[in-house]
Amino acid sequence: MRKVETSSKKKSLFKKILSSSNVGDFIFERLTLLFAVSVFLLVILLGYEMYQGSKLSIEKFGWSFLVNSTWDPVREIYGALPIIYGTVVSAALALIIALPLSIGVAIYLSEVAPPWLEKPLSFLVELLAGIPSVIYGLWGIFVLVPWIRKVVEPYLSDKLGYLPFFKGAPYGFGLLAAVIILSVMVLPIISSISRDVLKSVPRSQREAALALGASKWQSTMIVLRDARPGILGATMLGLGRAIGETMAVTMVIGNRALISPSLFDPSYTMASVIANEFTEATSEMYLSALIELALVLFVITIIINALARLLVWSMDRKWKTT
Amino acid sequence: MEIKLSVKNLDAYYGKNKVLKNISIDVPKNKVVAIIGPSGCGKSTFIRCLNRMHEVVGGTINGSILLDNEDLTKTDPVLLRKRVGMVFQKPNPFPSMSIFNNVAAGLRLNGVRNKKQITPIVEKCLKQAALWEEVKNNLNDSGANISGGQQQRLCIARTLAVSPEIILMDEPASALDPISTTKIEDLIFELKKDYTIVIVTHNMQQAARVSDYTAFFYVGELIEYSDTKKMFTSPDKQQTEDYIRGKFG
Numbered sequence: 001m002r003k004v005e006t007s008s009k010k011k012s013l014f015k016k017i018l019s020s021s022n023v024g025d026f027i028f029e030r031l032t033l034l035f036a037v038s039v040f041l042l043v044i045l046l047g048y049e050m051y052q053g054s055k056l057s058i059e060k061f062g063w064s065f066l067v068n069s070t071w072d073p074v075r076e077i078y079g080a081l082p083i084i085y086g087t088v089v090s091a092a093l094a095l096i097i098a099l100p101l102s103i104g105v106a107i108y109l110s111e112v113a114p115p116w117l118e119k120p121l122s123f124l125v126e127l128l129a130g131i132p133s134v135i136y137g138l139w140g141i142f143v144l145v146p147w148i149r150k151v152v153e154p155y156l157s158d159k160l161g162y163l164p165f166f167k168g169a170p171y172g173f174g175l176l177a178a179v180i181i182l183s184v185m186v187l188p189i190i191s192s193i194s195r196d197v198l199k200s201v202p203r204s205q206r207e208a209a210l211a212l213g214a215s216k217w218q219s220t221m222i223v224l225r226d227a228r229p230g231i232l233g234a235t236m237l238g239l240g241r242a243i244g245e246t247m248a249v250t251m252v253i254g255n256r257a258l259i260s261p262s263l264f265d266p267s268y269t270m271a272s273v274i275a276n277e278f279t280e281a282t283s284e285m286y287l288s289a290l291i292e293l294a295l296v297l298f299v300i301t302i303i304i305n306a307l308a309r310l311l312v313w314s315m316d317r318k319w320k321t322t
Numbered sequence: 323m324e325i326k327l328s329v330k331n332l333d334a335y336y337g338k339n340k341v342l343k344n345i346s347i348d349v350p351k352n353k354v355v356a357i358i359g360p361s362g363c364g365k366s367t368f369i370r371c372l373n374r375m376h377e378v379v380g381g382t383i384n385g386s387i388l389l390d391n392e393d394l395t396k397t398d399p400v401l402l403r404k405r406v407g408m409v410f411q412k413p414n415p416f417p418s419m420s421i422f423n424n425v426a427a428g429l430r431l432n433g434v435r436n437k438k439q440i441t442p443i444v445e446k447c448l449k450q451a452a453l454w455e456e457v458k459n460n461l462n463d464s465g466a467n468i469s470g471g472q473q474q475r476l477c478i479a480r481t482l483a484v485s486p487e488i489i490l491m492d493e494p495a496s497a498l499d500p501i502s503t504t505k506i507e508d509l510i511f512e513l514k515k516d517y518t519i520v521i522v523t524h525n526m527q528q529a530a531r532v533s534d535y536t537a538f539f540y541v542g543e544l545i546e547y548s549d550t551k552k553m554f555t556s557p558d559k560q561q562t563e564d565y566i567r568g569k570f571g
Contacts, residue, residue, distance in 0.1 A: 208415075211375060
């Protein structure tokens, strides 16, 4: 009896394959589904592996890992607060510098520039986004840091030295250098995506504004308003890049786990801690703490990217209804 | 009869390509002038010259266009477009603005910020565009969340809010269903009491229904321009008659 049942089940599956009119299509569908699912599995697996690897540290330090500010491998005390602080502050400041510049670039490219200039300029901007970060790092060490040490920091401490942000000795290496280099790296990403977003606003919107007697500037503001969610999405992607950036930052930030209001002081970011210290991580606890740091970075990046996606989707849906 | 708009020997170009050849038309005040002709005959280009939108896409013109005896090709286009409003083929409300703000947009662009001043104008224009009854309870909804026909009437209300003297309509009903089309046509009939209207249309019945005068364009030339009734019963030119009878186009 049971045998008959299974054979009929087999038959029905076989029928199903045949009834999908084309065996090739059936295989094609399943195969691509498999590939798509594998990406999803990879992310889950990555998260799971990191969780497993960091279990030791999570069990020992619990939430204090996130709020404790001592990072001392010798005494085996791991508190990541200064590192998280360095990551967040450097990325946020970089964004504050890069965002207005990027939007300016995007507006120029999409609304103002004549076509013969727009093409090569856009290409250059996209080229900037593709430069390997170690090259930015080299430029940072040999050009940016000396310039900051000799010109920027003395000037700032002279004029604004009474503020806590500009106190201390001018090393060159430090948070300020990291912020500047990050903003340079983030700028092409935000501006090229923002340009695409602005260009995706239909021409009829600009014409609607102009036909009402708007000046070029006013019609651009209306276009910008329509593009707001997309630009926000671009900003989030830029933020993701700034938070995850490793090489260039490590080369100029000074690499010390320190919470200081001064931009002149050295700092540390999650990505650079991992890159610098995993070779020295001799004890299991040390390694586990580094992996937990990676997990925190992973989660933050996923959240930022998910938010960016959602924002871009909300924009797309809006256009479909018109 | 008072002439509101007088086009004299107008040539229009895209780059070196001459798309309008020596067009001369007088548009009387508070009348509706329909522009008909097959695709690519320059109808849209013609009305886009009238509010100088033609130059926004890089076009150039030759000749003169007199608005109340003042050559509009020599005035500031931003100021001109406040006097000559335009309704486009595809409804294009601002999706990031509410219905109310869509209508108020033109006023705000002109520096009217006082809400007490704006509210009655918005209501008046929505009523004029025969949309008020349908949207009065959801003025704060997005301008993109209403039907296509309502969106087009919203665009008309938005145009009216700037209180233009002339309204240009570029196939305003071609993307709409028959009921919405009827509403727009009724609206045009109402609007001509206060405004002068130039409408481009693909649909000859529409031209016959709404307009007082009709101009027939063919490959960039004005073939015939006369009283609508005459045009559709006994046109002077053989070409016009062929087009109206549906022999080509």
